[in-house]
Amino acid sequence: MERLQKVIAHAGVASRRKAEQLILEGKVTVNGQVIKELGTKVTNNDRIEVEGVPVNREAPVYFLMYKPKKVISSAKDDKGRRTVVDFFDHIDKRIYPIGRLDYDTSGLLLLTNDGDFSNKLMHPRYGIEKTYIAKVKGIPEREKLKQLERGVRLEDGKTAPARIKIQSIDKKKQTCIIEMVIREGKNRQVRRMLDFIGHPIMKLKRERYAFLTLQGLKPGEIRELSPHEVKQIRALAEHGRNAF
Numbered sequence: 669m670e671r672l673q674k675v676i677a678h679a680g681v682a683s684r685r686k687a688e689q690l691i692l693e694g695k696v697t698v699n700g701q702v703i704k705e706l707g708t709k710v711t712n713n714d715r716i717e718v719e720g721v722p723v724n725r726e727a728p729v730y731f732l733m734y735k736p737k738k739v740i741s742s743a744k745d746d747k748g749r750r751t752v753v754d755f756f757d758h759i760d761k762r763i764y765p766i767g768r769l770d771y772d773t774s775g776l777l778l779l780t781n782d783g784d785f786s787n788k789l790m791h792p793r794y795g796i797e798k799t800y801i802a803k804v805k806g807i808p809e810r811e812k813l814k815q816l817e818r819g820v821r822l823e824d825g826k827t828a829p830a831r832i833k834i835q836s837i838d839k840k841k842q843t844c845i846i847e848m849v850i851r852e853g854k855n856r857q858v859r860r861m862l863d864f865i866g867h868p869i870m871k872l873k874r875e876r877y878a879f880l881t882l883q884g885l886k887p888g889e890i891r892e893l894s895p896h897e898v899k900q901i902r903a904l905a906e907h908g909r910n911a912f
C-alpha cells in the first residue's frame with residue numbers, strides 16, 4: 669500500500685506537491701472514482717488515472733551513464749541527433765535523464781523512470797555536489813578563480829559558492845585543466861562561469877555526482893545503480909547539504 673500522491677509522483681506525472689494539488693482539484697481517479705483525500709492508500713492492483721490518463725506504474729530503475737560527447741541529453745531531438753535515451757533501446761521502460769549535460773560535454777549522467785527521485789535531485793535546494801573537469805584557454809589568475817568561488821553574476825542570477833582547483837598548466841599551449849565543484853545546475857553553467865572570467869572552455873567533462881564516479885566505465889557505457897547507492901543518493905537529496 670502506498671500513498672496516492674507518492675505513486676503519481678513516482679510515475680513521473682508530476683512532483684509530489686503538484687500531485688497533491690491534482691488530487692485536491694478532483695483530477696485523480698482510483699478505479700473510476702474521484703479521490704480528493706490526500707492520505708488515500710492504493711495497491712498495485714488499483715487503476716489510477718490523472719485527468720483521464722492512466723498512470724503507468726512500472727518498477728523504478730536507476731542508471732549511471734558515461735555520456736559521450738556529441739550526444740543530446742534529452743529523450744528526443746528534432747534534428748535527429750543521437751540521444752542518451754538511444755543507449756537504452758534494450759530496456760523496455762520510459763527512462764529519461766536527470767538534468768542535462770551539453771551536447772559537447774561528456775561524463776556522468778543519471779537516468780531513471782522515477783519522477784519523484786528525479787525531481788528531488790534536480791531541486792536546487794538539495795544542492796548535490798557535481799565535479800567538472802574543464803580544459804580552458806589561457807591561464808586564469810588566482811583572483812579570477814576566487815571570484816568564481818565566491819559567485820559571479822550571470823544573466824539568470826548570481827552563482828552559488830564553488831570550489832576550484834587548477835590541476836595542471838600547459839605554459840607552451842597556454843591552456844590549463846581546472847577542477848570545479850558546484851552544487852547548482854543552471855543551463856551551461858560551467859561554460860558561462862569560465863566565459864565570464866575570459867577563459868572559455870575547450871573541453872568539459874562531469875567526473876563526479878555526489879559520491880558517484882565514472883570508475884570502470886568507458887564513454888557510451890552504462891551501469892545500474894545498486895539499491896544501496898540509490899538509497900544513499902536519495903538520503904543526500906533529502907537531508908544532505910555539504911556546504912563549502
Ligand code: URA
Binds near residue numbers: 770771773856857872
Ligand atoms: N555546465 C556546463 O556548462 N555544461 C554542462 O554540460 C554541465 C554543466
